Amino acid sequence: MRKFLTLSLFVMMALFMAACGNDESSGGDSSSDGDASGEWEPGQSIEIVAPAGAGGGWDTTARMAAQVFQEEGIISEDIGVVNKPGGGGAVGWAYIANQEGSNHNLFVSSSPILLVPLSGNSEYGHEDFTPIANVIADYGAFAVSKDAPWESLNELFEDMKEDPSSITVVGTSSPGSMDHIQFVRFAKAAGIDITKIKYVSAPDADGITQLLNGSADVFSTGVGEVIEQARAGNIRVLAVTSEERLDGEVLSTFPTAKEQGIDEVFINWRGFFGPPGMDQAAVDYYEAKFKELSDSEAFAEVRANYGWDEMYMGSEEYKQFLDDEKENLKSLLEELNLLGK
Amino acid sequence: MDGVMDGIISGLQVAFSLQGILFVLIGVFIGTFIGMLPGLGPISAIAIMIPITYGMDPALALVLMAGVYYGAVFGGSTSSILLNAPGISGTVATSFDGYPMAQQGKAGKALAIAAISSFAGGTISVVLLMVFAPVLSSVAISFGPPAYFALMLLGLTAIASLSEGSTLKALISAVIGFMVVTIGIDPQTGTARFTFGSANLLDGIDFLVIALGLFALAEVGFLIMNRKEKIMKNAKEIGSLKLTKQDAREMSGPIGRHSILGFIIGILPGAGATIASFISYITEKRISKKPEEFGKGSVKGLSAPEVSNNAATSGAFVPLLSLGIPGSGTTAVMLGALLVLGIQPGPLLMTDHPEVFWGVIVSMYIGNIFLLILNLPLIPYIARVLTIPRPMLISMVIMFSVIGVYSISFNTFDLYLLLAFGVIGFLMRMFAFPAPPFILAFILGGMMEQSFRQSMTISNGSFMIFFENKIALALIMLSLLSFAYPIYQNYRKKRSSANTEG
Amino acid sequence: MLRSVNQKISIILLLVAVFYLIFSYQLPSYPYIPVDADFIPKVLGWLLVILAIALFFAKDQDSEEQKAKRRIPKKDALVILGVFGMVFIYILLLEIIGFVMMTALFIYFSSWFLGYTKHVTNVIVSILFPVILYGIFNYLLQINLPSGILPL
Numbered sequence: 001m002r003k004f005l006t007l008s009l010f011v012m013m014a015l016f017m018a019a020c021g022n023d024e025s026s027g028g029d030s031s032s033d034g035d036a037s038g039e040w041e042p043g044q045s046i047e048i049v050a051p052a053g054a055g056g057g058w059d060t061t062a063r064m065a066a067q068v069f070q071e072e073g074i075i076s077e078d079i080g081v082v083n084k085p086g087g088g089g090a091v092g093w094a095y096i097a098n099q100e101g102s103n104h105n106l107f108v109s110s111s112p113i114l115l116v117p118l119s120g121n122s123e124y125g126h127e128d129f130t131p132i133a134n135v136i137a138d139y140g141a142f143a144v145s146k147d148a149p150w151e152s153l154n155e156l157f158e159d160m161k162e163d164p165s166s167i168t169v170v171g172t173s174s175p176g177s178m179d180h181i182q183f184v185r186f187a188k189a190a191g192i193d194i195t196k197i198k199y200v201s202a203p204d205a206d207g208i209t210q211l212l213n214g215s216a217d218v219f220s221t222g223v224g225e226v227i228e229q230a231r232a233g234n235i236r237v238l239a240v241t242s243e244e245r246l247d248g249e250v251l252s253t254f255p256t257a258k259e260q261g262i263d264e265v266f267i268n269w270r271g272f273f274g275p276p277g278m279d280q281a282a283v284d285y286y287e288a289k290f291k292e293l294s295d296s297e298a299f300a301e302v303r304a305n306y307g308w309d310e311m312y313m314g315s316e317e318y319k320q321f322l323d324d325e326k327e328n329l330k331s332l333l334e335e336l337n338l339l340g341k
Numbered sequence: 342m343d344g345v346m347d348g349i350i351s352g353l354q355v356a357f358s359l360q361g362i363l364f365v366l367i368g369v370f371i372g373t374f375i376g377m378l379p380g381l382g383p384i385s386a387i388a389i390m391i392p393i394t395y396g397m398d399p400a401l402a403l404v405l406m407a408g409v410y411y412g413a414v415f416g417g418s419t420s421s422i423l424l425n426a427p428g429i430s431g432t433v434a435t436s437f438d439g440y441p442m443a444q445q446g447k448a449g450k451a452l453a454i455a456a457i458s459s460f461a462g463g464t465i466s467v468v469l470l471m472v473f474a475p476v477l478s479s480v481a482i483s484f485g486p487p488a489y490f491a492l493m494l495l496g497l498t499a500i501a502s503l504s505e506g507s508t509l510k511a512l513i514s515a516v517i518g519f520m521v522v523t524i525g526i527d528p529q530t531g532t533a534r535f536t537f538g539s540a541n542l543l544d545g546i547d548f549l550v551i552a553l554g555l556f557a558l559a560e561v562g563f564l565i566m567n568r569k570e571k572i573m574k575n576a577k578e579i580g581s582l583k584l585t586k587q588d589a590r591e592m593s594g595p596i597g598r599h600s601i602l603g604f605i606i607g608i609l610p611g612a613g614a615t616i617a618s619f620i621s622y623i624t625e626k627r628i629s630k631k632p633e634e635f636g637k638g639s640v641k642g643l644s645a646p647e648v649s650n651n652a653a654t655s656g657a658f659v660p661l662l663s664l665g666i667p668g669s670g671t672t673a674v675m676l677g678a679l680l681v682l683g684i685q686p687g688p689l690l691m692t693d694h695p696e697v698f699w700g701v702i703v704s705m706y707i708g709n710i711f712l713l714i715l716n717l718p719l720i721p722y723i724a725r726v727l728t729i730p731r732p733m734l735i736s737m738v739i740m741f742s743v744i745g746v747y748s749i750s751f752n753t754f755d756l757y758l759l760l761a762f763g764v765i766g767f768l769m770r771m772f773a774f775p776a777p778p779f780i781l782a783f784i785l786g787g788m789m790e791q792s793f794r795q796s797m798t799i800s801n802g803s804f805m806i807f808f809e810n811k812i813a814l815a816l817i818m819l820s821l822l823s824f825a826y827p828i829y830q831n832y833r834k835k836r837s838s839a840n841t842e843g
Numbered sequence: 844m845l846r847s848v849n850q851k852i853s854i855i856l857l858l859v860a861v862f863y864l865i866f867s868y869q870l871p872s873y874p875y876i877p878v879d880a881d882f883i884p885k886v887l888g889w890l891l892v893i894l895a896i897a898l899f900f901a902k903d904q905d906s907e908e909q910k911a912k913r914r915i916p917k918k919d920a921l922v923i924l925g926v927f928g929m930v931f932i933y934i935l936l937l938e939i940i941g942f943v944m945m946t947a948l949f950i951y952f953s954s955w956f957l958g959y960t961k962h963v964t965n966v967i968v969s970i971l972f973p974v975i976l977y978g979i980f981n982y983l984l985q986i987n988l989p990s991g992i993l994p995l
Contacts, residue, residue, distance in 0.1 A: 053749065060677070067392065082987050083751055087543035088526070091752060094540055119531055121543055168799050174531040175873070195875060200486075200795045201528040205610050205666045205673070212664075215485035215799060228665045228687025305681060337874070338531060378979070389984050509894065509901055513856060516891045520863055523887070527880040530873035534880060535866055565926060566919045568957055732957030733968065736950045739930060744946075744976065747937070748986055756934040760927065767923075771913050772852060794878045802877030 040281035042104055045078035048272075049107035051092020053085040061136065061270055062108045064302045065293060074292050088112055088177070090122035097124050099275040103282035106132065110270040111178050114326045118333050119176045120340015126326070130278040131318040133290035134271030136303060137311035140182040140241040141223040141254065145211055146234055153239040153260050156218065157190040164196035170207045170216035175199055176338040179207075182241055182266040183220040184332055186257050189264040194336060211235060222268065224307045227251065241266035246309070269311060271318060287315050349699045351400075357707075361404050365704070365711045368408020373716060375409070376416020377723075380549060380745030382429030383654075386413035387674045391681055399682040400700050406678055407701070407708035410671070411463060414614075414654060415712055418455045418647060423448060423726050424738050426557035428745060430548045431614035431650040433780060434622040436556060438635065438642035445638055448724040449580040454588065454640060455647045456716050458596060462648035463709040465600035466607075466655035471702055475691065478663035481608050486795035487807045489611065491816030493789035496616065498824040499623040500778045511778045514769065518782035521546060522790075529794050541754040548615075550755055551783055553742040554762025555769070555776045561735055562767040568731045579728060580721030588640050595625055595645040603649030607656020610668030611788065614650040614657070619781055621649035627823075655705065662698055664688055848913070849898055856895035864888035922957070929953055941991015946973035 050059040066079040084092035099105045117125035150156040171179025210216040229235045239257040294312045375386040394402035421432040422439035442451040500515045524535045525545030536542040599621040606617040625645035626635045635642040660666040665687035667673035800806035867884035951969035980986045
């Protein structure tokens, strides 16, 4: 067995060197800091927590950010990504909350850090942490089958007002989380009784399947999930949740809800936070580094590959944004009686 | 059609270039290796390879990925067979007969059967994929919630057939397994069920925790009792790959049947390799003339799930490549990998980029062949794990389980759960409560509940939805039949034995 | 008073079912769907109650082989308990002491405990195994196992 282990290790090493010769050079000295971008500098390796398992959106964001930070030499200290899955993020947040005052621990998060505590499933919310910077955004979309009778969001909402029990909305996550809430938000803006909406949650890729085979009528999801199906003409995107039309060959054909007269926007933002009580100097340091990351060409390429939008917000602005967003979501959940005790 | 031929040819060209062969070899090697590591299966193996393929020629990267993928699937079976410690969910059913066979000193043979079955299942299903992929896309989306409910029901009716002695005890095991899967946030309502305020339980209990606890750790208890026994006479015999003609004949049936069955189940998004392997195992046991051999090192019982889980993994590529729908965790990561390579899988992939589509298929095929070529000679060495002295082997099995769980959850809470399920599994074995029904109900129960309730929401609370859907209706009838048949059989057996006795 | 093992088990199962049912009945209701989160749990809970009662009255169908499994020599029981106890300590200290140290200690002591007496081999294996695994996971695969007190 040991023989086999060492043998495999050897082959893997060889492959690593062959495939990406520069990958192994991250160790060693870290004294090559050219520009001093603040008074504080990290004195040890930095840990970025993805409060989810490998392969998801948070994990990808964390790993890509870490990779660009290092490859572009924006941060020379080692950056390790740690997965803390569980509880839709709650396990990871509890872990970070224990690192109070640390300047070397960051984590990535998005809307669930507002929604999970609101539904009563996490002790910790965004106000317990130190917002550092938002870096990317993507948007939601509402799609129907190509055979569906609705040509616009308004037509759909008209029918929903008349007979809400005849229309099934499907999303990937449970009621009170993103896919559900984004739909509810627009339905409310259109004057629909949101307690009457018939919502089914279908984990993994089942949502699009249910739309295609006619089990469900409307699919509420991220815009990235619908592009290819819309391009093939299998589904029709009634609206995207962004402020303005998105860029891209197919993307630009999707109307916004706003241009259909429904004055509402939903952004699935994604950014980085620090533990409670992080030093202001450290916050300033990371804020500047994330700005640099967001502006870099390498990260622009990453964004393009994954279909993310650029959306940078500094610490102060971010905090304000999160507070407003949470108030907004809270009133929605209250109306749906989904607020946790 | 031109695109098809061009695609196949260019796929073959890539795969048979010197670089292509090199990359397939490396991929298979890395995949097997990662798959053998505790807790890491094809999902992690592919996720790990993504950054490495960044910037590589897409065709070569695909070949590498295919090698890694098949390697990892095979690597996962080795720990199932040798240590009773399934590293991934798709290989749990493999351990039912693989582990007993290895314990009888035929580890090399067991691994060889697994490798050949995997190869056959993979190869036949890739051919099916090539021929039918374009038409199968409609099959992939044909299952709505009522049909899924019926499919899960059909799977659960098999519980009785998974029991050794008492059917009653098998049912109790199943109910408790089903109870365990209700722990966590309920997707339909967002209600936290049986979490007792702990964030650690919100996502439910991971499959691997249950499988490693009930199988590997529980087995440790019994290994300890027999620790002084020297079962493994000599390394040569353990590693022997010799298959008799009889073995080959026994394998041929399962290979034919389950490469098709596994493939079809794999096509359905959400079903996947785990469910396929279980359903194949059960089916094989049902139709076998000697069901009593199952669970004691039956060749058929080992071959069926291995054929099936490989066939299902190819099947899962149907919705991915023809519709852009990742039907399983592994294909979801594969989708990510393709995105990084600048390939957008979707309904138009076959028309826009036939060369990619066929390139993927050809590389899967090549990966499969190389896996067999590379692994057969390695098997004697891998099998030697069992010659490690018992005390040390036991320590390593424990560590294997612990690291397996930790490397996916990074949370000691899950390790305590693992330990608890180890104790439960040990007690279950002691008091003759079979573990397979527990794990089957755990796998199928969650999906069954969700699809049942999705159906009811869609129908506004009317049960008619299950009878209006043709697939669902057919599957429900089949479940009733498969539920009633063993009872009838039992009745007949009892009557005839009563006759002879009295 | 209870005659057979099955009857004792059935009482335990009954307690499990009751415990599970109590919590099922306390689940908050969600008014917007026809089949709520508590439906399946209630069905399962009552099913277990019925099955447990059935087990209570069932004839003991265990084979001799099964009965033999139940007879664990006291000495072996203690050893099993000891090993599981060591696993418990391992888990307790894993994130504090770190993966390499704990795993090395566990393999060495557990093997020794189970009767492996070639100490030199044992020391070598119990150091190499965790170090190699740690290296593979942390440096090659970028999956971070806890480093603990070692400056890795």
